[in-house]
Amino acid sequence: MIKDYTILSFFFFFLNLSLYPQEVRIFHVEDFDLNGKVKSCLVITDYGRESFEFNEEGVLKRTVTQYNDSDQDITYYKYDGGELVEKRMESYKNNALDTSTSMANFYTIDTVPQRKVLEKIVSYDKQFLEQQEYQYNEEGRLARIITSNAEGVDETTFEYTPYKNEITVSTFTNGILEKSVRTSERKSAKGVQEVILTKEYIDGEPNRATEEVFNPNGKLVTSEDFLYNVAEKEFISQEKRFYHYSDGVLGKVVTKTVTTEAVEEYIFQFDNHQEKNWVKQIITPNNTYITRVITYYPEKEETQQGPNDKK
Numbered sequence: 001m002i003k004d005y006t007i008l009s010f011f012f013f014f015l016n017l018s019l020y021p022q023e024v025r026i027f028h029v030e031d032f033d034l035n036g037k038v039k040s041c042l043v044i045t046d047y048g049r050e051s052f053e054f055n056e057e058g059v060l061k062r063t064v065t066q067y068n069d070s071d072q073d074i075t076y077y078k079y080d081g082g083e084l085v086e087k088r089m090e091s092y093k094n095n096a097l098d099t100s101t102s103m104a105n106f107y108t109i110d111t112v113p114q115r116k117v118l119e120k121i122v123s124y125d126k127q128f129l130e131q132q133e134y135q136y137n138e139e140g141r142l143a144r145i146i147t148s149n150a151e152g153v154d155e156t157t158f159e160y161t162p163y164k165n166e167i168t169v170s171t172f173t174n175g176i177l178e179k180s181v182r183t184s185e186r187k188s189a190k191g192v193q194e195v196i197l198t199k200e201y202i203d204g205e206p207n208r209a210t211e212e213v214f215n216p217n218g219k220l221v222t223s224e225d226f227l228y229n230v231a232e233k234e235f236i237s238q239e240k241r242f243y244h245y246s247d248g249v250l251g252k253v254v255t256k257t258v259t260t261e262a263v264e265e266y267i268f269q270f271d272n273h274q275e276k277n278w279v280k281q282i283i284t285p286n287n288t289y290i291t292r293v294i295t296y297y298p299e300k301e302e303t304q305q306g307p308n309d310k311k
Contacts, residue, residue: 023134023142024107024117026077026084029058034294036275042293056297070095083109090124099124114138176204191216199235209235219245249278274299 166184226235269280
């Protein structure tokens with residue numbers, strides 16, 4: 001299930017994904033809070049713009065991050081048989097390609113006896129940057145990532161621990177616990193909620209945590225941040241956010257700490273497409289905004305055969 005966070009900033013989408021080693025992922029239209037046969041989506045904010053382009057199957061094929069009139073990053077995605085086989089990130093500074101910071105990722109997929117993906121990363125000036133080998137277990141889950149670069153070799157392993165109606169995925173880097181994610185279910189008056197508790201560690205010691213609760217429709221309803229108190233030997237709540245919806249659309253977010261409470265109101269404008277998407281988001285009281293310019297692939301008309309049509 002794809003979680004509905006109502007994306008507030010696209011610029012940090014890929015940054016957040018790269019904080020921890022994880023498997024190679026293919027992005028789709030719905031990952032960007034978009035519906036229908038979207039061809040492209042231009043996101044405009046008060047601090048920049050970014051565009052996303054998709055093929056007719058709804059798979060991401062190109063992104064452009066525009067920092068200013070002369071600086072931008074363009075990323076291309078190439079697929080073969082439903083697999084990502086190549087990704088190129090081209091960085092332009094002063095309208096010129098910077099070969100030292102531009103890079104290409106090449107993927108080789110092997111499925112015997114278990115799935116394995118080899119990723120090689122090289123810069124446009126032909127410098128080897130890194131190699132990652134993704135190994136999967138018999139259940140098809142990512143089990144190990146072996147990273148090789150100029151600094152040496154690192155091994156990231158993933159342990160899956162089921163318990164009753166929950167599962168915990170623990171991430172270890174060279175044998176040291178780095179992160180754990182526990183996914184469980186919680187019964188409420190409105191149905192079964194999904195709870196995701198993420199704990200982060202430094203040198204194997206607990207540091208911070210976040211608990212997210214999703215309603216039966218997959219929408220985020222609460223998010224709470226914790227810091228670990230060494231003296232008390234427990235996680236202490238720092239901030240909790242409550243998400244309120246009207247007809248499935250985010251209306252406001254209430255943020256509470258021990259001493260403060262703040263409210264942000266969300267206003268959306270939608271387009272007239274059959275599968276509606278929002279094209280304007282305004283957050284008050286700061287009046288920050290996001291505008292989205294969305295284009296669609298034409299809907300294919302279905303032809304119907306009459307009783308006298310030849311087959």
